[in-house]
Amino acid sequence: xxxxxxxxxxxxxxxxxxxxxxxxxxxxxxxxxxxxxxxxxxxxxxxxxxxxxxxxxxxxxxxxxxxxxxxxxxxxxxxxxxxxxxxxxxxxxxxxxxxxxxxxxxxxxxxxxxxxxxxxxxxxxxxxxxxxxxxxxxxxxxxxxxxxxxxxxxxxxxxxxxxxxxxxxxxxxxxxxxxxxxxxxxxxxxxxxxxxxxxxxxxxxxxxxxxxxxxxxxxxxxxxxxxxxxxxxxxxxxxxxxxxxxxxxxxxxxxxxxxxxxxxxxxxxxxxxx
Amino acid sequence: xxxxxxxxxxxxxxxxxxxxxxxxxxxxxxxxxxxxxxxxxxxxxxxxxxxxxxxxxxxxxxxxxxxxxxxxxxxxxxxxxxxxxxxxxxxxxxxxxxxxxxxxxxxxxxxxxxxxxxxxxxxxxxxxxxxxxxxxxxxxxxxxxxxxxxxxxxxxxxxxxxxxxxxxxxxxxxxxxxxxxxxxxxxxxxxxxxxxxxxxxxxxxxxxxxxxxxxxxxxxxxxxxxxxxxxxxxxxxxxxxxxxxxxxxxxxxxxxxxxxxxxxxxxxxxxxxxxxxxxxxxxxxxxxxxxxxxxxxxxxxxxxxxxxxxxxxxxxxxxxxxxxxxxxxxxxxxxxxxxxxxxxxxxxxxxxxxxxxxxxx
Numbered sequence: 001x002x003x004x005x006x007x008x009x010x011x012x013x014x015x016x017x018x019x020x021x022x023x024x025x026x027x028x029x030x031x032x033x034x035x036x037x038x039x040x041x042x043x044x045x046x047x048x049x050x051x052x053x054x055x056x057x058x059x060x061x062x063x064x065x066x067x068x069x070x071x072x073x074x075x076x077x078x079x080x081x082x083x084x085x086x087x088x089x090x091x092x093x094x095x096x097x098x099x100x101x102x103x104x105x106x107x108x109x110x111x112x113x114x115x116x117x118x119x120x121x122x123x124x125x126x127x128x129x130x131x132x133x134x135x136x137x138x139x140x141x142x143x144x145x146x147x148x149x150x151x152x153x154x155x156x157x158x159x160x161x162x163x164x165x166x167x168x169x170x171x172x173x174x175x176x177x178x179x180x181x182x183x184x185x186x187x188x189x190x191x192x193x194x195x196x197x198x199x200x201x202x203x204x205x206x207x208x209x210x211x212x213x214x215x216x217x218x219x220x221x222x223x224x225x226x227x228x229x230x231x232x233x234x235x236x237x238x239x240x241x242x243x244x245x246x247x248x249x250x251x252x253x254x255x256x257x258x259x260x261x262x263x264x265x266x267x268x269x270x271x272x273x274x
Numbered sequence: 275x276x277x278x279x280x281x282x283x284x285x286x287x288x289x290x291x292x293x294x295x296x297x298x299x300x301x302x303x304x305x306x307x308x309x310x311x312x313x314x315x316x317x318x319x320x321x322x323x324x325x326x327x328x329x330x331x332x333x334x335x336x337x338x339x340x341x342x343x344x345x346x347x348x349x350x351x352x353x354x355x356x357x358x359x360x361x362x363x364x365x366x367x368x369x370x371x372x373x374x375x376x377x378x379x380x381x382x383x384x385x386x387x388x389x390x391x392x393x394x395x396x397x398x399x400x401x402x403x404x405x406x407x408x409x410x411x412x413x414x415x416x417x418x419x420x421x422x423x424x425x426x427x428x429x430x431x432x433x434x435x436x437x438x439x440x441x442x443x444x445x446x447x448x449x450x451x452x453x454x455x456x457x458x459x460x461x462x463x464x465x466x467x468x469x470x471x472x473x474x475x476x477x478x479x480x481x482x483x484x485x486x487x488x489x490x491x492x493x494x495x496x497x498x499x500x501x502x503x504x505x506x507x508x509x510x511x512x513x514x515x516x517x518x519x520x521x522x523x524x525x526x527x528x529x530x531x532x533x534x535x536x537x538x539x540x541x542x543x544x545x546x547x548x549x550x551x552x553x554x555x556x557x558x559x560x561x562x563x564x565x566x567x568x569x570x571x572x573x574x575x576x577x578x579x580x581x582x583x584x585x586x587x588x589x590x591x592x593x594x595x596x597x598x599x600x601x602x603x604x605x606x607x608x609x610x611x612x613x614x615x616x617x618x619x620x621x622x623x624x625x626x627x628x629x630x631x632x633x634x635x
Contacts, residue, residue, distance in 0.1 A: 163361060163363060165360075165361055166363050166365065168328075168330050168350075168357075168359070168363065169357065169359060169365075169426075170376075170380075171329075171350045171351060172330075172351065172355060172357045173351070173380065173381075173426070174351040174377055174380050174381030174382060174430065175351070175376075179380040179381070183379075184365055184367075187367040188366065188367050
């Protein structure tokens with residue numbers, strides 16, 4: 001008995017340490033955003049500000065067009081989410097339910113494309129966008145992310161778990177493929193679609209390298225790029241960077257807290273007993 | 275329009291992509307309003323045929339006519355068929371009413387909401403599922419799901435109803451009940467029905483006619499009783515009948531049929547039942563358990579290895595040729611395990627097959 005209790009205690013201690021390690025940067029980010037410049041750079045470091053500098057947030061909005069960054073980020077993340085979700089939905093449906101010539105080859109090519117890391121093609125993508133004259137435009141920001149093979153594969157495995165007789169039944173009931181997708185497939189795959197949508201939105205929100213490449217006007221920048229507004233050759237204004245970082249993370253954190261259940265549900269399948 | 279050939283299949287063939295020939299030159303027809311069972315062991319091609327009739331699979335070659343019109347090039351949804359799947363294939367996110375209404379909310383048969391509801395309710399009354407209209411399929415028992423699936427199949431008022439082993443997911447008692455219900459339901463609606471099953475008892479009890487398949491070929495297309503009394507070949511004789519038929523290896527020479535255990539005089543066989551003259555050689559004599567019965571002075575002297583009670587009757591088991599033979603006797607029989615008995619063979623109800631399975635007597 002004693003030994004078991006000791007084991008439990010030990011595992012709690014380890015969990016606690018890891019929880020601190022994971023959460024500490026977030027807490028420090030939030031606290032740091034409320035410190036004065038001296039406090040954020042002092043040695044030994046200050047953990048808790050003597051006085052909450054709420055004015056940091058006002059400075060963030062005054063110093064850089066943060067509201068604009070927010071708008072740009074929400075707009076591009078939403079557009080990529082909606083369109084890539086739509087595209088991967090149709091692609092995954094075709095792969096699972098339709099039979100067409102060359103399906104296996106298409107599948108093989110897509111699978112091998114999945115192996116190519118995004119960084120490897122970022123400069124060819126840049127060239128393409130530049131040649132199309134789409135630098136500093138919203139289209140240029142979102143175009144490369146409107147399809148995703150990864151999301152398509154994710155949905156494919158999700159749709160694959162739905163019995164093929166459901167599709168056959170719908171065909172006999174007189175449904176077109178379009179009817180099937182919207183009246184049966186989508187309602188039956190809410191969890192999977194939601195997971196893909198959220199993943200896509202988060203990655204759109206977090207994008208950094210691509211917007212940095214294809215935009216150079218302040219009005220077209222996204223949130224993550226905006227963080228660099230508070231760094232100059234003379235040095236960084238760390239307290240403002242931390243306040244801006246808090247602003248950047250907050251919406252995603254709220255999203256996660258609201259949709260926690262659905263995110264987890266997305267992994268669990270709900271199937272009908274046979 | 276020929277009502278005797280409401281459904282007609284001609285020289286149907288299906289070869290799968292992997293080269294497997296599931297259907298080999300199959301032809302049959304179904305009378306309007308009949309309930310026909312497609313029977314056969316698993317893998318015999320019966321479900322493939324049903325899927326081809328439904329348009330869910332394309333035939334490699336051959337012709338399918340519904341009511342005299344070719345449907346090979348017609349899409350599933352335009353074939354005017356209803357289909358009940360083995361696993362029912364109900365839409366899990368819709369309740370029972372929505373499931374039954376679904377065929378009336380899409381495609382060519384689209385009706386107004388009120389009309390669709392009215393028609394759906396008519397068939398839900400018929401299948402007695404009005405009380406579960408608001409339930410989701412996940413909360414229903416197998417029997418209830420089955421009724422919902424049937425109601426959904428009928429709601430489009432199809433000309434032909436296809437059912438793929440609809441009872442195989444139900445427990446034994448419910449299966450008996452539902453199969454009677456299915457028969458009376460399709461008869462009251464008057465719909466032409468093809469019913470796939472691997473259960474001979476189910477086929478015999480429900481079907482107006484049975485088509486027995488094996489290995490992609492029709493073995494016999496006949497009334498139920500004829501599978502029993504006049505099997506086409508060795509496969510049919512062995513597939514249909516419970517307990518299974520007894521097969522003896524026999525050799526014909528001169529005027530005798532000789533087995534290891536007994537000898538029969540050819541002259542005692544009913545000469546009119548011979549399909550052709552027997553030449554000397556090896557054959558198989560097949561006798562159903564009720565036609566090989568204990569009787570003083572019978573040709574086959576043997577020992578009872580075991581006795582099994584099956585309701586109204588008993589099965590006497592005896593050993594020969596390394597297999598177990600069976601004789602069906604009444605419940606009152608006093609023969610016990612270990613008794614020595616003489617078995618008589620009713621020769622006018624026995625069958626003789628060549629070693630290739632062709633029936634000659």
